[in-house]
Amino acid sequence: MKDMLWELMNPLVMGILLGGLYATIALGLSLTFGVAREINLAHGDLVVLGSYFVFWMTSRFGWDPLLCLSFGVPLAFFLGYALQRYLLNYSMRLSEDTVLVVTFGIAVILQNLMQIKWGPLSRNLTQDYLLRTLDLGALYIPLNYLLDFVAAVLVMVALHAFLKKTFTGKAIRASAQDVTAARLMGIDVQGMYSITFGISCALCMIAGTFLGMTFPFTPFTGPTLLIIAFGIVVLGGMGSIAGTLIGGMAFGVVQTLSGYFLGLTAQMLVAFAMVLVVLSLMPRGLFGR
Amino acid sequence: MLEVADLEVTYGGLRALQGVSLQVFPGEILAIVGSNGAGKSTLLCAISGIVRPNKGKVVFKGKEITHMPVHMRVDLGIVHVPEGRRVFPEMTVLENLMVAAYNPRARSRWRSSLEFVLELFPVLARKKDQLAKTLSGGEQQMLAIGRGFMQQPELMLIDELSLGLAPLVVRELYTVLKVIKAQGVSMVLVEQNVRKSLLESDRAYVLKGGQVTLCGASRELVEHPSIKKAYFGIG
Numbered sequence: 001m002k003d004m005l006w007e008l009m010n011p012l013v014m015g016i017l018l019g020g021l022y023a024t025i026a027l028g029l030s031l032t033f034g035v036a037r038e039i040n041l042a043h044g045d046l047v048v049l050g051s052y053f054v055f056w057m058t059s060r061f062g063w064d065p066l067l068c069l070s071f072g073v074p075l076a077f078f079l080g081y082a083l084q085r086y087l088l089n090y091s092m093r094l095s096e097d098t099v100l101v102v103t104f105g106i107a108v109i110l111q112n113l114m115q116i117k118w119g120p121l122s123r124n125l126t127q128d129y130l131l132r133t134l135d136l137g138a139l140y141i142p143l144n145y146l147l148d149f150v151a152a153v154l155v156m157v158a159l160h161a162f163l164k165k166t167f168t169g170k171a172i173r174a175s176a177q178d179v180t181a182a183r184l185m186g187i188d189v190q191g192m193y194s195i196t197f198g199i200s201c202a203l204c205m206i207a208g209t210f211l212g213m214t215f216p217f218t219p220f221t222g223p224t225l226l227i228i229a230f231g232i233v234v235l236g237g238m239g240s241i242a243g244t245l246i247g248g249m250a251f252g253v254v255q256t257l258s259g260y261f262l263g264l265t266a267q268m269l270v271a272f273a274m275v276l277v278v279l280s281l282m283p284r285g286l287f288g289r
Numbered sequence: 290m291l292e293v294a295d296l297e298v299t300y301g302g303l304r305a306l307q308g309v310s311l312q313v314f315p316g317e318i319l320a321i322v323g324s325n326g327a328g329k330s331t332l333l334c335a336i337s338g339i340v341r342p343n344k345g346k347v348v349f350k351g352k353e354i355t356h357m358p359v360h361m362r363v364d365l366g367i368v369h370v371p372e373g374r375r376v377f378p379e380m381t382v383l384e385n386l387m388v389a390a391y392n393p394r395a396r397s398r399w400r401s402s403l404e405f406v407l408e409l410f411p412v413l414a415r416k417k418d419q420l421a422k423t424l425s426g427g428e429q430q431m432l433a434i435g436r437g438f439m440q441q442p443e444l445m446l447i448d449e450l451s452l453g454l455a456p457l458v459v460r461e462l463y464t465v466l467k468v469i470k471a472q473g474v475s476m477v478l479v480e481q482n483v484r485k486s487l488l489e490s491d492r493a494y495v496l497k498g499g500q501v502t503l504c505g506a507s508r509e510l511v512e513h514p515s516i517k518k519a520y521f522g523i524g
Contacts, residue, residue: 170387173380174380182377183338184368185436187360188358
């Protein structure tokens with residue numbers, strides 16, 4: 001019995017660490033939905049675009065993936081900002097459905113552009129040092145999983161501080177709570193949406209980097225990531241940062257544990273079944289308001 | 290200071306305002322009175338930019354603003370305290386006040402404005418770290434007014450200040466408005482309570498069915514036979 005518990009520790013810890021990566025992937029989706037009620041169907045593909053961007057930079061300049069982020073994050077922010085400002089804000093004014101159609105179109109375009117540029121084969125951002133494992137007696141922790149989790153926590157703390165402490169962050173939260181009142185406070189709500197989408201894309205860049213450091217990716221990994229992110233956001237409640245982290249960890253743990261007990265083929269099935277069960281029992285998610 | 294000329298607003302075929310013209314002079318309190326659905330709130334919304342008129346002009350300090358976005362009007366000093374207070378429920382009192390100082394003009398002196406507001410409303414100072422949704426109706430109205438002041442207003446549009454509030458709270462709110470007025474802020478009051486708004490204002494316009502039917506000094510309008518008949522049930 002004791003041995004069995006020890007043996008469970010490994011998938012459990014791996015699931016929690018993996019949950020950090022999932023939460024980073026889901027964070028941007030949760031943010032845009034929480035602030036603008038905007039569902040971005042290209043979210044997963046933007047994450048993969050981040051992976052490919054870093055792949056391109058590492059293979060061209062021989063840089064470490066983490067170093068590429070210093071260019072990638074501002075670039076992704078401006079791309080996202082422009083996308084919202086010059087395209088999605090207009091779509092939102094037409095209807096919610098328009099946003100779905102437009103972002104779906106962006107998803108298809110991105111997938112095909114990535115396939116043209118980088119081909120259909122799977123790539124990864126693995127570095128030698130990432131393959132090391134921390135040996136803690138009964139526990140083996142791969143370094144890349146640990147980095148995923150640390151990055152997730154850092155990103156979330158930073159986002160939380162931005163939303164709480166800065167004038168812009170407060171204005172974004174105000175826009176999320178009451179659009180009309182926010183406008184009356186002198187806040188350019190559409191401008192806030194643009195900044196929010198920029199942040200979401202910057203988060204995609206970060207998520208894409210850590211994804212590539214952990215798993216291989218292809219131009220068509222995006223939709224799978226989108227579905228995982230939706231599951232997590234539903235679990236954690238839209239727009240809640242802590243909820244997203246816990247939702248990600250719940251998803252990761254259920255996945256690794258069911259993989260341990262039922263085999264790898266069943267792990268995603270069980271994780272999504274959990275999302276369905278939670279959603280039917282608590283329609284607002286575990287932490288939704 | 291503010292001039293509205295021949296304003297017309299329609300909501301999906303329904304005409305809410307029709308040919309409304311009015312003026313607000315610097316430093317005065319103007320009351321807009323009228324029954325439910327007379328177009329009072331719509332008028333305020335057209336001045337602050339929340340609704341777009343399909344005809345007419347709004348001019349503020351000699352500048353036409355009829356089609357200017359809301360946030361740019363706030364930059365000019367037009368501040369609208371909306372009906373139902375509309376405080377941000379999931380933000381603290383302090384955050385509500387700070388986010389109101391978002392426009393650049395107000396942001397540069399948010400500390401001194403905050404000090405002033407917390408002095409005006411000691412109860413907000415005591416509850417400054419509470420979420421706005423935990424405040425009572427009266428406290429939320431104080432927060433809404435405080436937020437309005439944080440925006441560095443030159444013209445304050447206040448919709449239904451006293452709706453659903455105890456008389457004591459209403460009296461306190463009007464006292465504060467006098468203090469804010471003394472800082473050189475002009476105001477437009479929209480009130481369900483006709484007598485109160487006539488007593489608290491310098492001039493008044495009467496709206497009926499989206500049109501101005503009467504205007505003049507508030508002191509005289511209180512005595513006007515048709516006002517007495519329509520709103521005080523006497524005469």
